[in-house]
Amino acid sequence: MILEFAALSRLSGQSVFEEHARKALDVLWERRQKGSDLVGTVINIHNGEWVRRESGVGAGIDSYYEYLMKAYILLGDHVYLQRFNTHYSAIMKYISQPPLLLNVHMHNPTVGVRSWMDSLLAFFPGLQVLRGDLKPAIETHEMLYQVTKQHKFLPEAFTTEFRVHWGQHLLRPEFAESTYYLYKATGDPYYLRVGQSIVEKLNTYARVPCGFAAVQDVRTGTHEDRMDSFFLAEMFKYLYLMFSEKSQLPINIDDYIFTTEAHLLPVTLSINQAPSQANTTEDTFVSHDEDLFTHSCPSTETLFPNNPSFAKTIRDGYKYLTGVGRALHSLPAREIELPLHDNGIEPMEFLKSMGISLTSLKEMTLGDPTTQKEQKGVYRVRIVAEVGATPEEEAVVPHVVQLISPPFLGRTVLTAGPAKFGMDLTKQEHGVKGSIVKASPYTACGPVDNAAELKGRIALVLRGDCMFAAKARWLQQTGAIGVIFIDHREGSNSDETPLFQMVGDGDSTEDITLPLVFLFSREGAVLTAALEEHHNVDVLLLPKERQLGHDKMEKPISMNIKLLLTQEGEMEENSAGGPTLQFVLENEEVFSKEELIGSEQQDGRTQPCSADSSQSLNSNTGPET
Numbered sequence: 001m002i003l004e005f006a007a008l009s010r011l012s013g014q015s016v017f018e019e020h021a022r023k024a025l026d027v028l029w030e031r032r033q034k035g036s037d038l039v040g041t042v043i044n045i046h047n048g049e050w051v052r053r054e055s056g057v058g059a060g061i062d063s064y065y066e067y068l069m070k071a072y073i074l075l076g077d078h079v080y081l082q083r084f085n086t087h088y089s090a091i092m093k094y095i096s097q098p099p100l101l102l103n104v105h106m107h108n109p110t111v112g113v114r115s116w117m118d119s120l121l122a123f124f125p126g127l128q129v130l131r132g133d134l135k136p137a138i139e140t141h142e143m144l145y146q147v148t149k150q151h152k153f154l155p156e157a158f159t160t161e162f163r164v165h166w167g168q169h170l171l172r173p174e175f176a177e178s179t180y181y182l183y184k185a186t187g188d189p190y191y192l193r194v195g196q197s198i199v200e201k202l203n204t205y206a207r208v209p210c211g212f213a214a215v216q217d218v219r220t221g222t223h224e225d226r227m228d229s230f231f232l233a234e235m236f237k238y239l240y241l242m243f244s245e246k247s248q249l250p251i252n253i254d255d256y257i258f259t260t261e262a263h264l265l266p267v268t269l270s271i272n273q274a275p276s277q278a279n280t281t282e283d284t285f286v287s288h289d290e291d292l293f294t295h296s297c298p299s300t301e302t303l304f305p306n307n308p309s310f311a312k313t314i315r316d317g318y319k320y321l322t323g324v325g326r327a328l329h330s331l332p333a334r335e336i337e338l339p340l341h342d343n344g345i346e347p348m349e350f351l352k353s354m355g356i357s358l359t360s361l362k363e364m365t366l367g368d369p370t371t372q373k374e375q376k377g378v379y380r381v382r383i384v385a386e387v388g389a390t391p392e393e394e395a396v397v398p399h400v401v402q403l404i405s406p407p408f409l410g411r412t413v414l415t416a417g418p419a420k421f422g423m424d425l426t427k428q429e430h431g432v433k434g435s436i437v438k439a440s441p442y443t444a445c446g447p448v449d450n451a452a453e454l455k456g457r458i459a460l461v462l463r464g465d466c467m468f469a470a471k472a473r474w475l476q477q478t479g480a481i482g483v484i485f486i487d488h489r490e491g492s493n494s495d496e497t498p499l500f501q502m503v504g505d506g507d508s509t510e511d512i513t514l515p516l517v518f519l520f521s522r523e524g525a526v527l528t529a530a531l532e533e534h535h536n537v538d539v540l541l542l543p544k545e546r547q548l549g550h551d552k553m554e555k556p557i558s559m560n561i562k563l564l565l566t567q568e569g570e571m572e573e574n575s576a577g578g579p580t581l582q583f584v585l586e587n588e589e590v591f592s593k594e595e596l597i598g599s600e601q602q603d604g605r606t607q608p609c610s611a612d613s614s615q616s617l618n619s620n621t622g623p624e625t
Contacts, residue, residue: 001067005021006075007265025071032087038104054106056104059120070259098139099139115159117159119175125141135314138182138314147162154175156169180195180238180242190311216489216496222496224491225490225491398416399543400416400543401416412530416523420501422509436537436538437453445465454478458484461484463485467504471485475514493522500518
């Protein structure tokens with residue numbers, strides 16, 4: 001909040017607001033990992049310890065980097081720029097893998113912590129434009145554009161293979177923001193076409209009678225009943241500015257800096273009102289090599305002299321990154337030779353893991369017989385290698401929450417998603433059984449108030465406010481034997497939204513041993529309603545294919561029903577005479593009428609039914625029976 005609080009101090013003359021915001025930034029700077037100059041994404045505000053030590057540029061940390069750079073632009077304090085440049089060098093060294101931006105561990109930045117990216121990192125190309133580093137900005141932006149072409153919008157999270165990891169799209173403006181900055185920096189009409197595609201997709205896939213609705217899942221196109229404030233405050237603003245001529249604007253937009261919520265603050269603040277002495281930070285820095293971008297934002301002519309189409313040249317390398325728009329051609333088989341050793345990972349296995357199919361044709365020893373001893377264990381294999389399709393994404397194994405206590409008795413079965421951590425229910429022969437209890441507080445993002453009640457039971461907890469792993473750890477401490485997470489997005493359901501696997505928080509989750517399943521909102525409402533009505537509800541957590549009754553026929557294969565026909569009032573106990581009518585329930589579940597067999601009683605009191613009476617009896621009595 002340094003921009004907002006500093007503006008408040010400069011305009012009001014009361015320095016206290018800027019002082020506190022600066023102190024918060026000072027703490028984050030001091031808490032950086034000194035070896036890597038990276039910071040984590042979640043910090044404990046009470047003790048200053050990092051809760052999540054993964055470092056990236058997306059969710060949880062994006063505004064910190066953004067505000068260091070913009071604080072320098074707005075306030076003119078070189079301390080902010082020096083800190084930003086220190087972090088930026090670390091980002092480009094460890095996190096940037098052009099065109100990808102992948103999270104790493106802040107204490108061991110050579111170790112990646114996940115194979116997916118979140119949509120909030122889409123702001124970063126715009127920040128790189130402000131710094132004047134256009135080449136990586138163009139590269140990452142083009143990658144993001146290709147993802148939108150494949151999925152219509154940026155999913156909340158997507159894998160390094162550009163598949164959907166988390167399909168929700170909340171109409172976030174970060175991609176439009178970076179598109180605006182790149183158009184301003186390059187003047188390339190290509191970015192106007194990108195902006196046009198954003199507008200067209202919003203109108204086609206998100207527009208509803210009363211506005212624009214968030215997309216629950218980009219794979220299905222289903223909507224959520226929400227339109228966040230940032231959509232109006234940011235998305236429309238960046239799109240309007242992108243397509244407006246400078247002469248059409250009531251202000252000179254270059255005289256303002258955007259906050260993270262796209263509010264405008266005048267850059268003259270640092271001139272109109274000098275900071276108090278308390279708002280001046282003396283800082284010492286490790287020496288870094290100065291580069292072209294340290295204190296200026298060079299023009300495109302400086303960055304790419306004599307190349308007016310420099311942006312297109314960079315983009316062309318990523319044009320078909322996701323495969324969209326590229327003509328598919330089968331590749332001819334190629335013969336290659338690889339040296340194989342009898343220790344370590346064989347190249348054939350390594351290539352197979354990359355999706356390359358291999359066929360061994362011939363083996364021969366290297367060298368002549370006189371040197372065979374020295375070459376023992378080394379072979380040359382001619383391999384026909386053909387590039388195949390990318391391995392399919394790991395399938396999600398459907399799980400269920402089956403209500404087994406009266407009055408449900410296993411008849412109510414709710415489809416659930418599994419977790420990538422915790423107990424593996426596919427390896428539990430009979431699943432996990434227990435009574436359900438709501439956690440208090442319901443989000444379970446801290447100490448649980450009803451720990452005694454949860455001990456030995458399965459906890460119900462609402463998704464949101466913190467990571468799945470954090471909730472699981474708090475509930476595991478109570479002695480709970482399982483956790484059912486319920487989606488906080490109203491109306492979500494397993495019929496319209498594909499199941500997904502819950503993931504951890506970037507750190508090791510080996511300490512979590514509870515079984516964990518996830519219910520969408522509609523299925524969760526069934527479970528909570530059952531608990532409110534019956535108070536004691538037992539459930540079974542297990543894979544869908546092992547649910548109780550799954551391996552049994554739901555209806556009988558056949559059923560014979562014989563009816564003895566007598567005159568009214570003449571049926572005697574244990575009598576066995578009279579005509580009979582037999583019905584058979586076949587596999588097709590259709591009643592078939594067997595031949596009516598009549599046998600007269602010795603006393604002649606009963607007579608065989610006529611054809612008409614048998615039809616009447618068949619149509620009236622049969623269904624009731």
